Amino acid sequence: MRYRFSKPSNKVIPLNRNQIQQLSILSLLAIFVSMTFLILSQDKKLEYNPNDYIVLRKFERNLEVSGHTQGLHFLNSTHLIESCGSYENSEIHYINLDLLTTIFQRVSLDDIYQGQGVDVIDGQIYQLTWRERIIFLRDQETLEVLExxxxxxxxxxxxGISHSYDKDDTLEIYITNGTDKVLILDSEFLLKQVIQVQFNNGSSVGRLSEIEFVNGILYASTNLNPIILAINLTDGYVQLSFQQIQEKLL
Structure with a gap:
């Protein structure tokens, strides 16, 4: 692996599990950078209040960073982990949301890997790769690969990757594979269950991408379509869907 480090001036203090869950839903919205969102319901049968979901902040991407955002995760209230790029230029880094365009602690992946989803599980950063089936476990402060x-x-x-703990406090890892399915894995990355996700009318949701598990609901974006889904993993049905409509900035 090749590493390029730029040490931050202040130490990054991780939050606990509950605090990260409250922040992680914002990472889905951050994928649609440089957009003003108007939230609409895709299915009239779905009940929601558009005032429940609003854009809290928009930031412009640093021009030095590849435009292909693959994974986002809040480390704490001021620092966002971003996995981005494509083959030969993938990297993982932190974004300081107080300085918006400032990125630091940049680490490049080898040319043979394309970085994808990212999550923090039990104090370690998990970064997926696209087709290589390799997961990098990284240190939270340095982003150096530990395993x-x-x-x-x-x-x-x-x-996409996210996780939760079942009633017995057993870790469950969720992964999307570019289909309409969510794969549930155990801590050893063995398959436990496959969830077929669909709308109430039985139609397919398309290619699921970035995911975040928050308060019992799996939120997911879809590849190439500006939509966010709220999924009940018990039955696989979409509870809510939010269509993002790009508007010209005033």
């Missing part, structure tokens, strides 16, 4: 793990399932690609 390489391999997905023990046959997938053509891996996009």
């Amino acid at each position: 390489n793990r391999r997905l023990k399932i046959e997938v053509n690609e891996s996009l």
